[in-house]
Amino acid sequence: MYRIAVAGTGYVGLVAGVCFAEMGHQVTCVDIDQNKVELMKSGISPIYEADLQDLMIKNYESGRLNYTTDYHATYKDADAIFIGVGTPEQPDGSANLSYIATVARQIAESVEKDCLVVVKSTVPVGTNDKVEQFIQDFLINDVRVEVASNPEFLAQGSAVHDTLHAERVIIGTESKWAEELLQNIYKPFNLPIVSVNRRSAEMIKYASNDFLALKISYMNDIANLCELVGADIQDVAKGMSFDERIGSKFLSAGIGFGGSCFPKDTKALDYLAKQNGYELKTVQAAIDVNKEQKTMLYKKASRRLITFNGLKVAILGLTFKPGTDDLREAASLENIPLLLEQGADIYAFDPVGAANFAKVHPEGRHRKGSISYVSNVQEAIKDANVCFIFTEWGEVKEVKPSMYKELMRTPLVYDGRNIYSTDEMEQAQVEYHSIGRKTVERQNMKEPNERELQSIRS
Numbered sequence: 001m002y003r004i005a006v007a008g009t010g011y012v013g014l015v016a017g018v019c020f021a022e023m024g025h026q027v028t029c030v031d032i033d034q035n036k037v038e039l040m041k042s043g044i045s046p047i048y049e050a051d052l053q054d055l056m057i058k059n060y061e062s063g064r065l066n067y068t069t070d071y072h073a074t075y076k077d078a079d080a081i082f083i084g085v086g087t088p089e090q091p092d093g094s095a096n097l098s099y100i101a102t103v104a105r106q107i108a109e110s111v112e113k114d115c116l117v118v119v120k121s122t123v124p125v126g127t128n129d130k131v132e133q134f135i136q137d138f139l140i141n142d143v144r145v146e147v148a149s150n151p152e153f154l155a156q157g158s159a160v161h162d163t164l165h166a167e168r169v170i171i172g173t174e175s176k177w178a179e180e181l182l183q184n185i186y187k188p189f190n191l192p193i194v195s196v197n198r199r200s201a202e203m204i205k206y207a208s209n210d211f212l213a214l215k216i217s218y219m220n221d222i223a224n225l226c227e228l229v230g231a232d233i234q235d236v237a238k239g240m241s242f243d244e245r246i247g248s249k250f251l252s253a254g255i256g257f258g259g260s261c262f263p264k265d266t267k268a269l270d271y272l273a274k275q276n277g278y279e280l281k282t283v284q285a286a287i288d289v290n291k292e293q294k295t296m297l298y299k300k301a302s303r304r305l306i307t308f309n310g311l312k313v314a315i316l317g318l319t320f321k322p323g324t325d326d327l328r329e330a331a332s333l334e335n336i337p338l339l340l341e342q343g344a345d346i347y348a349f350d351p352v353g354a355a356n357f358a359k360v361h362p363e364g365r366h367r368k369g370s371i372s373y374v375s376n377v378q379e380a381i382k383d384a385n386v387c388f389i390f391t392e393w394g395e396v397k398e399v400k401p402s403m404y405k406e407l408m409r410t411p412l413v414y415d416g417r418n419i420y421s422t423d424e425m426e427q428a429q430v431e432y433h434s435i436g437r438k439t440v441e442r443q444n445m446k447e448p449n450e451r452e453l454q455s456i457r458s
């Protein structure tokens with residue numbers, strides 16, 4: 001059992017802290033946000049992640065997990081301090097390392113015994129070296145402090161599962177002492193550990209994320225071409241997925257990648273390459289394709305409709321993906337302001353993300369349009385002129401095609417997640433625009449016969 005401190009209680013820090021406690025370590029999570037700390041102490045998770053709250057309560061009650069804003073008291077006698085604070089994008093695309101620097105300084109001014117500082121946040125190659133130097137520069141007591149890299153690979157929406165059952169744990173160290181300490185901390189997890197040097201560990205994180213971003217952008221690019229040449233991206237992806245060299249994951253075309261990682265990590269690696277006099281053309285292409293893709297459906301709908309002014313627009317899904325309340329870089333954030341600017345009256349449904357979205361776009365009038373948050377899909381699509389699907393929540397996927405026909409004023413659906421088959425939408429007489437597949441036009445629709453009507457109703 002080790003005494004572990006975790007700096008930052010976001011998706012990475014809190015989940016790591018809770019899972020370390022679950023594995024028997026003595027953990028204290030530090031955050032600068034007093035409200036968050038109070039909330040966590042009362043057993044409420046500040047973020048939405050499956051199983052997280054239950055494990056927080058269990059481990060807090062057992063005394064293995066605590067929360068505080070008092071970094072000094074926590075860092076001074078920790079065996080290891082994991083840093084999980086944000087590294088957001090700066091206007092030039094580089095990673096903002098100021099939160100990391102603040103924690104490094106707080107550590108330097110607090111530690112009273114030898115300890116390992118472990119950077120879990122995603123940081124540009126070479127940052128761990130700088131953090132170690134920074135800590136040495138500000139160190140008050142005569143103790144050994146080393147820095148190790150331990151990048152995080154969890155996906156939001158399945159963060160606890162991904163941590164407890166990680167496919168691999170990457171540890172980047174520069175000494176046997178640091179390597180063995182990290183290996184021992186992770187021993188109870190019983191997971192494959194890949195041990196490399198610090199710079200390689202930092203690069204593994206970016207190279208992995210950017211590879212996935214590239215895969216998504218590639219499929220979106222192919223999807224756009226499929227539309228032009230009459231192929232179906234879902235059939236194409238299925239055919240590709242049997243090739244083990246390609247794999248079956250991350251082949252779904254859609255309205256682009258969002259979230260707190262892929263957008264900023266592609267830009268940060270591109271920036272790092274440029275800084276080193278290198279042009280990372282593949283990653284640049286992934287960034288460019290994604291930018292276009294985000295507003296693809298809006299552009300399609302703008303060509304189809306004379307105006308959005310005064311139209312009731314249903315939005316299904318606000319978060320960047322299902323299973324999370326995180327809105328960072330979500331397609332909704334790009335498209336909704338465009339629709340409001342055009343005078344649309346938006347009725348948005350999201351099972352967990354609406355409260356966060358309302359902080360950015362409060363309910364009521366905005367520019368020329370307005371926005372209302374509703375508690376179910378039916379309310380959103382009732383009498384709507386057009387519907388956009390941005391997130392494939394279960395509540396959205398279970399809506400039958402016939403419901404759009406029955407409830408909407410005009411059954412016109414733009415689906416950024418390819419939830420429905422084009423055949424079923426055609427059968428239900430819904431005009432349906434999706435990604436990389438044929439458009440179900442209204443004039444193509446035949447009146448359903450009695451048998452088809454029966455099956456639509458059921």
Ligand code: NAD
Nearest residue numbers: 007008009010011012030031032084085086087121122152
């Ligand atoms: P987040 O923004 O959700 O959380 C960061 C937390 O750090 C906040 O609660 C903030 O109050 C706290 N904080 C800021 N300064 C602090 C300080 N001095 N001391 C203590 N706490 C402080 O961030 P996140 O999404 O968890 O991401 C953290 C890092 O992990 C980023 O580098 C990110 O790229 C990386 N990462 C994120 C994910 C993900 O899915 N979110 C996955 C892998 C890696």
